[in-house]
Amino acid sequence: MYFKKILVVNRGEIALRVFRGARELGIKTVAVYSDADVNSLYVKYADESYHLPGTTAGETYLNIEKIIDTARKCGADAIHPGYGFLSERASFIQAVEEAGITFIGPSSKSVEMMGSKTGARRIMQEHGVPFVPGTTDPVESIEEAKAFASKIGYPVLIKASAGGGGKGMKKVSSPEEIDEAFFSAKREALSAFGDSAVYIEKFIEEPKHIEVQILGDKFGNYIHVFERECSVQRRHQKIIEESPSPFVDKATREKITKTAIEAAKACNYYNAGTIEFLMDSKRNFFFLEMNTRLQVEHPVTEMISGLDLVKEQIKIAAGEKLSYKQEDLKINGHAIECRVYAEDPDNNFLPSTGRISFHRIPTGPGVRVDEGIEGGSDITMYYDPMLSKVIAHGSDRSSAIQRVKMALESYSIAGVQTNIAVLLWLLNNRSFLSGKYSINLIDKEFLPLVPGAWKEQLDNGREDAAVALSAILRERSRNSANNLRINEVLNDNNWLDTE
Amino acid sequence: MIPDYHVDLNSKEMSVKFVGTDQIIINDREYRYNLEEVNGNYYILRLGEKVFRINRVSGEKNNQLLLIDGRYFETEVRTNLEQKARQVLSNVKQSNRNSLIKSPMPGMVLKLKKNAGDTVAQGESIMILEAMKMENDIKSPFSGTIKEIFVSEKSPVEKGAQLFLIG
Known part of the structure; x- marks a missing residue:
């Protein structure tokens, strides 16, 4: 047995995902929950659950003292951080280590080296890994930001040093915009990561986002599990991810995976990690950052490789050697993931809150759903609005796309607005299907059709069907008193008669 | 018809x-x-x-x-x-109340970008609302002059709460 009991310091679909991996290995699972999550699905799935009083992330899922205390109290011998929250906080990992509990992830030292985006860039520079031009230290003042931006030339990106997931990241096209962007990025960084440090880098035109999954054990063995492409993004938040990338050829794959392993070695990394790159149209790639944790999009890698990354993480943390060699791994078919968010595409993509009144998960060949909700779940304003992830595997890219489309069409969520229709629009988009598109796909092709027009392109009569049913039901209830016309409608229609 | x-x-x-x-x-x-x-x-x-x-x-x-x-x-x-009843009602509302901008979601007012008396164009950003850890730009659906602001910075708002009156 690797561990007796694992505490997961996270919520939603990823907490559930880790519980599933732990349970497969015969390990007991512990959930922690805030006031707002008392009835969340993942809490019901765990073997034990403990309350973290409060609703804000700071009071609950970021409350190191309270979490360590809970882990001690319940007798957990390992902690899994999921993604976001404390997953990349070196001080947390240190506190876990000091409490004599195993952290399922890298050492605090590796996280410290890679967790600060600016520090990571310095290390990459030393190890000859190509990276995007920009500052290697946090930018302290607005004056410094302005001076540096003019030096490397606009447009630039202001990014949170502790960041990820698009939070605390702002694009600045001209000197007039920099004041507002700088302070807004700092505020977002502080509220999302508890650290307001930001840095600046050159904005690369029309890049693709390509990342490499790596695994390392505590004995210095490394493997990569190929690349993922996550170029479909809105406000730097990934929406659709796939593996392998339709853009990366064999030679590029060899180069980029080798570079990724070099990057992992540079910080003595162990456990699962991801090295993110931007790739230009000539397939040159630049180190963007290393995510020292499990990624949201890890399922696509699992689907094409057959590995279970959560189980690998647990085994590595328990001191096992890697159970795979590089030559054991090969790409089997193609996998694609769509993130389902509670948001209203026609209303500026504002998060949509409320109670899930109906929830039915799609099934079918090659379909997997990592869900964070069920019927009755409350979607609140306190946390990330991602509800679930729909993943499909197929023998090639087009069959994976077809399967994920069918899955999304039969996914029923009611009570909040979701982005499912947007995902379907994207999956039918010509540039997406060709594989030749950049991270600006949504800005360039989708946003000009908001609000409204994009929906009509794919409507195929559904709006009229919804209107017709509503009107017919009203008509029937109106006529049910004398029951005359309704009977005609129900029984006396000559549908099969051809006139 | x-x-x-x-x-x-x-x-x-x-x-x-x-x-x-x-x-x-x-x-x-x-x-x-x-x-x-x-x-x-x-x-x-x-x-x-x-x-x-x-x-x-x-x-x-x-x-x-x-x-x-x-x-x-x-x-x-x-x-x-x-x-018909709805049209009559909304006409009364329009003439009495000008155009009201309501909060599309619960959240916290992070920043007001306009003051009472300022003019705004349709689509212009008027405030930043923080929810689900993201800063959301709230844009004016109408052009006009801001008659009244019902919220202040750092205050929480419910979905549907009145934000701005534009005339």
């Missing part, structure tokens, strides 16, 4: 007229239809040549929550009389 019903679909309004027992005209599109009620929550609607499997999540006489192929629709059905 005088419609039988007016139907709001999400934020769009359409008109519906029934002809005979199996024909329906939606705006100017005419269909033959047949509705099979599998149970109160599941319907098979044939509209023209197309077949729709519709999941009715919940509904009352005038309001329906429907799912079709993963798409979620909220509808409100009004008779001509109800439509």
Whole structure:
């Protein structure tokens, strides 16, 4: 047995995902929950659950003292951080280590080296890994930001040093915009990561986002599990991810995976990690950052490789050697993931809150759903609005796309607005299907059709069907008193008669 | 043509007229239809040549929550009389109250970008609302002058709370 009991310091679909991996290995699972999550699905799935009083992330899922205390109290011998929250906080990992509990992830030292985006860039520079031009230290003042931006030339990106997931990241096209962007990025960084440090880098035109999954054990063995492409993004938040990338050829794959392993070695990394790159149209790639944790999009890698990354993480943390060699791994078919968010595409993509009144998960060949909700779940304003992830595997890219489309069409969520229709629009988009598109796909092709027009392109009569049913039901209830016309409608229609 | 019903679909309004027992005209599109009620929550609607499997999540006489192929629709059905009453009511509102901007979601007011008396253009950013850890730009749906601001920075707002009065 690797561990007796694992505490997961996270919520939603990823907490559930880790519980599933732990349970497969015969390990007991512990959930922690805030006031707002008392009835969340993942809490019901765990073997034990403990309350973290409060609703804000700071009071609950970021409350190191309270979490360590809970882990001690319940007798957990390992902690899994999921993604976001404390997953990349070196001080947390240190506190876990000091409490004599195993952290399922890298050492605090590796996280410290890679967790600060600016520090990571310095290390990459030393190890000859190509990276995007920009500052290697946090930018302290607005004056410094302005001076540096003019030096490397606009447009630039202001990014949170502790960041990820698009939070605390702002694009600045001209000197007039920099004041507002700088302070807004700092505020977002502080509220999302508890650290307001930001840095600046050159904005690369029309890049693709390509990342490499790596695994390392505590004995210095490394493997990569190929690349993922996550170029479909809105406000730097990934929406659709796939593996392998339709853009990366064999030679590029060899180069980029080798570079990724070099990057992992540079910080003595162990456990699962991801090295993110931007790739230009000539397939040159630049180190963007290393995510020292499990990624949201890890399922696509699992689907094409057959590995279970959560189980690998647990085994590595328990001191096992890697159970795979590089030559054991090969790409089997193609996998694609769509993130389902509670948001209203026609209303500026504002998060949509409320109670899930109906929830039915799609099934079918090659379909997997990592869900964070069920019927009755409350979607609140306190946390990330991602509800679930729909993943499909197929023998090639087009069959994976077809399967994920069918899955999304039969996914029923009611009570909040979701982005499912947007995902379907994207999956039918010509540039997406060709594989030749950049991270600006949504800005360039989708946003000009908001609000409204994009929906009509794919409507195929559904709006009229919804209107017709509503009107017919009203008509029937109106006529049910004398029951005359309704009977005609129900029984006396000559549908099969051809006139 | 005088419609039988007016139907709001999400934020769009359409008109519906029934002809005979199996024909329906939606705006100017005419269909033959047949509705099979599998149970109160599941319907098979044939509209023209197309077949729709519709999941009715919940509904009352005038309001329906429907799912079709993963798409979620909220509808409100009004008779001509109800439509007229609504128009009268909204005219009264318009003349009395100018244009009100309400909060599309619960959150916290991070920054007000305008003061009372300022002019705004349609689509111009007027405030930043923080929710779900993201900063959301709230844009004015109308052009005009800001008559009144109902919220202050750092204050929480509920969904539907009054934010700005624009005249």
